[in-house]
Structures are given as structure tokens and as C-alpha cells.
Amino acid sequence: MSLLPESASFEELVQDYFLAVRGAGLMLSALDTELVTAWAQEGVPFEVVARGISRSAEKALWDARPGEPVLRSLRACRRQVETEIRKYRDLSAGQGEEALPAAKKRPARSWEEVRHARLCAALRALTEREAALAPRVHRLLDTVLACVPREPAAMDQQEAWALLALLRALPFSERRTVWRDARTGEQQLMTARARRVSRRFRLQAAVRRRLDMKET
Helix, strand or coil: CCCCCCCCCHHHHHHHHHHHHHCCCCCCCHHHHHHHHHHHCCCCCHHHHHHHHHHHHHHHHCCCCCCCCCCCCHHHHHHHHHHHHHHHHHHHHHCCCCCCCHHHCCCCCCHHHHHHHHHHHHHHHHHHHCHHHHHHHHHHHHCCCCCCCCCHHHHHHHHHHHHHHHHHHCCHHHHHHHHHHHHCCCCCCCCHHHHHHHHHHHHHHHHHHHHCCCCC
């Protein structure tokens, strides 16, 4: 998800992603830095925290005034990020129940499996609203989404591919509108790397908005 080197720390990855999605700023405040440190101690993958940030940002994106950052601080994402952390840890704990009696076991599904199932369900529901997209959706379900990713980064990539495939299936005039929405509010005082991350986030959010698909 991030374009930083593989050697980047968890804290660097979170700061880089938040500032790119926010669309402004060069560094975190002292309070935000403390929050990132606390998240790092949770021991979850970066993508789990990034998902919470993107969900918070997407909710705020369409209410932000022109020229304003999508989010004012990382603390604005705290509730959503910590919800994602709890989900990830609960699901990870559920997979360690092999020693329990069969009657007490719950189906062991990973964070990625839950997200994958929700994405597939959202796409199937989409075919009922957008009949013209049904052939593309069925191809996605049979190819790109045929396998469940085994790590958070792969799940993020799979969802991105699916959304871009749906975008390409829209008529040209609608694709142009989605692209224009994604570019609205883009900050020019960003590094090229941050601009790419920001543009990808906004494009995926614009596709979901056009298709009335909530983030899975």
C-alpha cells in the first residue's frame, strides 16, 4: 500500500499513508505521533491501521470543503483504526481454537477471508443494481477474486484491481466523471509519491461512490 522502502518502520509507513490520504502536511503532530507509537505496540500489520485511516478519510471526503484537508488530524481516525485492530486480533485469535472441542469451535476465518467475503457479496449485490456490469462482475469473481489472499497487502491489492476493473467497464463519460471527482481537492504541494497514494485512495473512493458500494 505504501511506496516507502521495505525497510521503513511501522511508524514511517503510517505517517506516510496518513499524510498522503489527508492530502496535506509534512509531518505528524506530537499527539498524533504518540498515537502511532501506541498502535505500533499492538503488533498488527500496517495495512490494518491503514484500512482504518482510509475508512475514516472516505467518510469525511465528500464533506470536506474545497482546499481543506480530508482529515484534520490522525486522532480523527482513532475510533475506526482501533475498531479494525480489534477485528484483526479477534479473527486471529479465532484461528487458534483447534484444541477446543468441535462443539465449541467457531468457523476460523481470517481478517482477509472476512474482507474477501464482504467484497464478493458487495459485487453480487452490485449486479442487481447495475445489470450492465454483471458480466464484468462475474468474470472478476471467477478470476481476480477466485482465491482468498493470505495477507493484508494482497487483500488490498485484490480489492484495488476489482475496483479498477469496474471503472474500466463504465461508459467513457462516466469514467471521466469518476476521474474528475478523484482529482477534486488534490493538493499540489505534495511529493510525487504522496500524490500517487492520494490519487489511488481518491479514485477508489470515487468508484465506490459511483457504484454505491460501501467499503468492505
